[in-house]
Amino acid sequence: MMALSKKMLEQEPSEIELLLPWHATGTLHARDARRVEEALARDPQLAKQYAVICEEYAATVHLNEGLGGPPPRAMLKLFAAIDAEPVRKPSAWFAARARISNFFTSLSPRTLAWSASLAVLALLLQAGVIAVMVAKNQPATYETASLSTNEPESMTRALAPEAAPPQRAAETATPPRALVRFAPDARMADVTALLDSYHAQILDGAEGGLFRLQFGGRSMTNDEAAALLARLQKEKIVSLAVAAP
């Protein structure tokens, strides 16, 4: 037995064997964790070693937790020393980090989740609007392929006014808007689906959980707007919907 142990001690450890302690503490990357799990499942010796590692892990935590902490006077001494230091301007990185951190910690988890979701939505909507604008303003470039290369600029200038759509007045008209409050149990996926189905975008979030939405990209008659609002009020995830300027 002793001879065997000695032999094992002299052996070079395998890569998986070396990773076992980090597997126990859960600090391995997913790929390595999977490799270790697979090896543990097929190698009983490795599993035995892993059990030993788990004991070491527990004992180390127990040992360290038993060390206690520094006495309160350490903190007093530290802050007295800091007070005696010349006044420093905190670094820009630290100041910015602190401001951002304070802002986010001041939000409730629910508000934070909503804010993040709305930010994603806003980005997607913005990307959509940009894509539409680009698509609309794009001249028919494939038509210019047959044009003479001697006069590319003049041809482009000549084509541009004709290519512009003659619907500017309709695009700039205000589409209907509404103040909407979603049901407290509304899921993000439901809200997204609703916004999609109404071709709506969130303009801003008002006080009291109300959001100002804009519907579609064109103006509507009063009847059309009223019908849309009535339909919106019947949605399960909408608890309030009123017309807004």
Added chain:
Amino acid sequence: MQVLYGRHHVRVFRFGLRLVRDEQAAEDLINEVFLDVWRQAGKFEGRSAVSTWLLAITRFKALSVLRRRKDAELEDEAANAIEDTADDPEVATQKKDTSEALRKCLTGLSPEHREIVDLVYYHEKSVEEVAEIVGIPENTVKTRLFYARKKLAELLRAAGVERGWP
């Protein structure tokens, strides 16, 4: 600063105490660490966790403390710690308490082995983070912990505790 201190001072203190093995020295150490943090906050690049940065500073300062001590004193200390464990095998066996023997043997490891065991098991640092704190390649981190564990097994065997590995 108070938030940072409140969040990290206990772990920094324990890490320092395990390295310097002296409460007063560990207390002075955390003061030096946090004062340095206050003075050099601009140097923190945000690429690693704050705790990793703090532990790296603590380690650096602990090594300075250890270097200031006489070599002979250090050797005696290490030898005593190991002897303590080895002299007491009957008690450890009688108690049949592997955990207690383990904890005792953990204190008998060399500073180099103690720090790596603590960083991985107690501070739950990844291979990359330990490499950053200790300033060694990642492969060395892995092998150093392996040999620390083997040393621990030897100390335990000397104390009459056989765990089936290695």
